Amino acid sequence: MTQQSSAPPPFGSLQQLRILSSGVYIAEPFAPILAAEQGAFVVNLERPGEGDPWRYTGYKFQTPDGKPVSADWTGERHNEFFISLDLSTPAGRDIFLDKLIPKFDIWMESSKPGTVGKWGITDEAVLKRNPKIVITHVSGYGQSGLPDYMGRPSYDAIAQAYGGLMSLTGLPEPHPPIRTAPWFGDFITALHAISATLAAYIHAQKTGEGQVLDIPQFEVIQRHSGAVAAIYHREKKVLKRRGNRDVTTTTQPNDTYEALDGWVAISALTEPDFAKVCEVFGEDAKKWERAHRDPDSAPGREFDHLLRTWVSDKIALEVVALLNAKGVACSKVMSSQDIAEDPHYQARGVHQEWYDYSLQRTVKGIGPVPRFSETPGKIWRGPGPVGYDNDMIYNQVAGFTPQQIKDLLQKKVI
Amino acid sequence: MPNRAPSIVPESFGALKGVRVLSTGTHITGPYAAHLAADFGAEVIQVEPPGKGDPWRHEDYTWNGVNVSWVHDRRNAFYITLDLRKPEGRDVFLNNLIPQCDIWVENSKPGTYPAMGITDEAVKAKNPKIVIVHVSPFGQDGDPDYTQRSLSNLVMQAFGGLMYTTGEADQTPVSAPAHGGEKMVALFALWSMLAAYIHAERTGKGQVLDIAEYECINKITSGTMPMFFVDGAVRERAGNKAGAFQPYDTFMAKDGWLFIGAISVPIFRRSLSIVGLDPSDEKWSGAFSNPNSPEGQEFDGALRKWVGERTVADVVRILNENTIPCGPVNDPQQAAEDPHFKARKIHEEWNDDLVGKVKGVRPVPWFSKTPGKVWRGSVAVGHDNDAVLTKVAGLDRAKINGLKSKGVI
Structure with a gap:
């Protein structure tokens, strides 16, 4: 396959939208990827040289010449153009402010507060060049608050911990609190970021007024568990993790149960669903009414034991079939292999292939989610190396001649 | 189409000022999306069945019989009742509400609304520009053995592949708490409905979104699927360790x-x-x-x-x-007492019709020009029937009384 440096014919609900993204890892960069699956023109800006450290983090694939590329990067970074620019140099700053910012509707970034401002890239300078632009700052701790916290580094798990989700996740003490893997704290931030950014874009389209969004990861996490905060404020009650019984869930069954060949998750939170579970394994639901409502009572524990015993001598898919036949929510805890082989995932075409320009091969991963009836999403290219699209973007978007681009490269500005 | 009724949000505010969302789902995956939009100023009309309303009101952890998640997350919206199974209810929905709204979001198993005479075609005939958002456990089509199955917060995390990698290596897999799976689905519903709304505003064309809950979960498993497809490697759970780097x-x-x-x-x-x-x-x-x-x-x-x-x-x-x-x-106490949480004023108090004063989490994120706000807490079943049915749906008093006496609202 040859190099593809130009976008496919316009597609998607966001085909008019232009996003410049200069963040790293997932929490910010995954937000424009979602927009790009709906046709947005997304330019990902990295520092020259190594680029985004996410390229080299975690489980790795190999390029034909033996260089490592992160599997997570490979799975996430599609449909965007890759340019490099050293924002810490005056020349880089000027290109960013004068040549790039005026051409975009949205600029998203995730540096520590103050970092790019120090180089002259302030919100004021950006809005002066483009009063209609939406600026989205994603950070660990926010753009204001206690100065001691604002400069702190934050990653997925730190945000899950500090934002209050991790203390609620995992088996009870003395088991450790658990992060939801692989990177739940980053993904939930990216989802909030793209939603809020599109909202601000809608406002800008209607009024001509751009603005600045401040999206700290820990606040996104805290918003997610708002009811737990409300319970603390009113009752001074500190809810604690208890495995798969969610912190505010009051009924059972709602847990994982070990079958012969893996774990199954079963939920029957309401009385009618509980009756269906009882029917499947030949128990009288009336007799176990208290067990359903009060999992910690003696009958509650007895019922839990009965259900565990019933599941334990079956294969997982047998339990799933029996309970689903009655309309009870139940699934094997699916590994990536189980998922790849599942008939429904296959029937829906959830997983698709695309070409990766770093690995120089076709890879398969998760296609666009959700499905749009009139403007279907697509994945039209995988990621490329750092600066892969410099020639095209600096010429067609920023307006530099090929010679000027060569000079910038030589001076290591790009 | 009838003239567009003016917004009934008091002191209109927010980036989504003027966007009207009709939400007819229950629990979290549909309604939480609409209510997050309401934090940004959208006018959200939530429809419940007459009588007890959404069962989610009284499930889970409660105060005086009211679910605290309901109290916290069902703020900023107008609440009406309408029995969509009755022909009069369906007619009000199609003829009086759908033409007034930009987005309709619901969560149910496929076929539920068509069985009541509410097909996508019927909705589009009344409002060609509307964005229809169907959230369902397994999607609108696929393997017929799956599409009528149920999912819960826990089970969608199991089927979607998030849970397998979460937890200690030698213990049970565990799930994201605080309805982590359901809220993630709602966030997918939110961003995609806004994308489709942008398209509809630009082109005049609405469309239908098919949001399968399990697919949203699978979408946030990062490189887990490529690892398997490319190398045949299964990502296993390993507690909190990342496996390839430390600490x-x-x-x-x-x-x-x-x-x-x-x-x-x-x-x-x-x-x-x-x-x-x-x-x-x-x-x-x-x-x-x-x-x-x-x-x-x-x-x-x-x-x-x-x-x-x-x-x-x-x-x-x-x-x-x-x-x-x-x-x-x-933990919840440490978060409440944390000096940076306090400096950012992340917790604020508002009044709730059902349970009184509530202190919870303010709108996130922060918008410099169009700040969000909590302008009301949760309300009783049918609290806004009169206001919405007269001012938005354009029904007169006699018609509303007739619907009441027939148990349609």
């Missing part, structure tokens, strides 16, 4: 848990210095990317010992001074 784990200090996350070699080298080991010693060169090597384990032991001799506050301060990412594992 990345929970550690027990004298007075509680904290998390240390070093995701690059320079951070690893700084953490060696902190615990008194020599970063220039060749011995440690492989310990960063091989946590299970003897040297990797030796480093882990040294760091655990160092953390165990100190308080959470001291470790968090010292490591952050050295730019080593580290944070306390805040």
Whole structure:
């Protein structure tokens, strides 16, 4: 396959939208990827040289010449153009402010507060060049608050911990609190970021007024568990993790149960669903009414034991079939292999292939989610190396001649 | 189409001012999306069945019989009742509400609304520009053996592949709490409905979104699927460890848990210095990317010992001074008392019709020009029937009384 440096014919609900993204890892960069699956023109800006450290983090694939590329990067970074620019140099700053910012509707970034401002890239300078632009700052701790916290580094798990989700996740003490893997704290931030950014874009389209969004990861996490905060404020009650019984869930069954060949998750939170579970394994639901409502009572524990015993001598898919036949929510805890082989995932075409320009091969991963009836999403290219699209973007978007681009490269500005 | 009724949101505010969302779902995956839009100023009309309303009102953890998640998350919206199974209810929905709205979001199994005479075609005939958002457990089509199955927050995380990788290696897989799966689905519904709305505003064409709950979960598993498809490698759960670098784990200090996350070699080298080991010693060169090597384990032991001799506050301060990412594992009390939470005023108080004063989490994120706000808490079943049915749906008093007497509202 040859190099593809130009976008496919316009597609998607966001085909008019232009996003410049200069963040790293997932929490910010995954937000424009979602927009790009709906046709947005997304330019990902990295520092020259190594680029985004996410390229080299975690489980790795190999390029034909033996260089490592992160599997997570490979799975996430599609449909965007890759340019490099050293924002810490005056020349880089000027290109960013004068040549790039005026051409975009949205600029998203995730540096520590103050970092790019120090180089002259302030919100004021950006809005002066483009009063209609939406600026989205994603950070660990926010753009204001206690100065001691604002400069702190934050990653997925730190945000899950500090934002209050991790203390609620995992088996009870003395088991450790658990992060939801692989990177739940980053993904939930990216989802909030793209939603809020599109909202601000809608406002800008209607009024001509751009603005600045401040999206700290820990606040996104805290918003997610708002009811737990409300319970603390009113009752001074500190809810604690208890495995798969969610912190505010009051009924059972709602847990994982070990079958012969893996774990199954079963939920029957309401009385009618509980009756269906009882029917499947030949128990009288009336007799176990208290067990359903009060999992910690003696009958509650007895019922839990009965259900565990019933599941334990079956294969997982047998339990799933029996309970689903009655309309009870139940699934094997699916590994990536189980998922790849599942008939429904296959029937829906959830997983698709695309070409990766770093690995120089076709890879398969998760296609666009959700499905749009009139403007279907697509994945039209995988990621490329750092600066892969410099020639095209600096010429067609920023307006530099090929010679000027060569000079910038030589001076290591790009 | 009838003339567009003006917004009934008092003191209109927010980036989504003027956007009207009709929400007819229950529990979380549909309604939470609409209510997050309401934090940004959208006018949200939530429809419930007459009588007891949404069963979610009274499930889960309650105050005076009212679900606290309901209280916290069902703010900023107008609540009406309408029995869509009755022909009069369906007619009000199609003829009087759908033409007034930009987005209709619902969550149910496929076929539920068509069985009541509410097909996508019927809705589009009344409003060609509307965005229809169907959230369902397994999607609108696919393997027929699956599409009528149920999912819960827990089971969608199991089927979607998030749970398999979460938890300690030798223990049960665990799930994201606080309805983590359902709310993630709602966020997919939110961004995609706004994208489709942008398209509809630009082109005049509405469309239908098919949001399968399990697919939203699978979408946030990062490289887990490519690992399997490309290398046949199954990503396993390993507690908090990242597997390919360290330190990345929970550690027990004298007075509680904290998390240390070093995701690059320079951070690893700084953490060696902190615990008194020599970063220039060749011995440690492989310990960063091989946590299970003897040297990797030796480093882990040294760091655990160092953390165990100190308080959470001291470790968090010292490591952050050295730019080593580290944070306390805040429980609800620690979060409420945290000075940065307070400085950011993340918790605010509002009044709730059903349970009185509530202190919870303000709208997130912060918009510089169009700040969100909490302008009302949750309300009783049918609280806004009169206001919405007269001002938005355009029904007169006699018609509303007739619907009431027939039990349609």
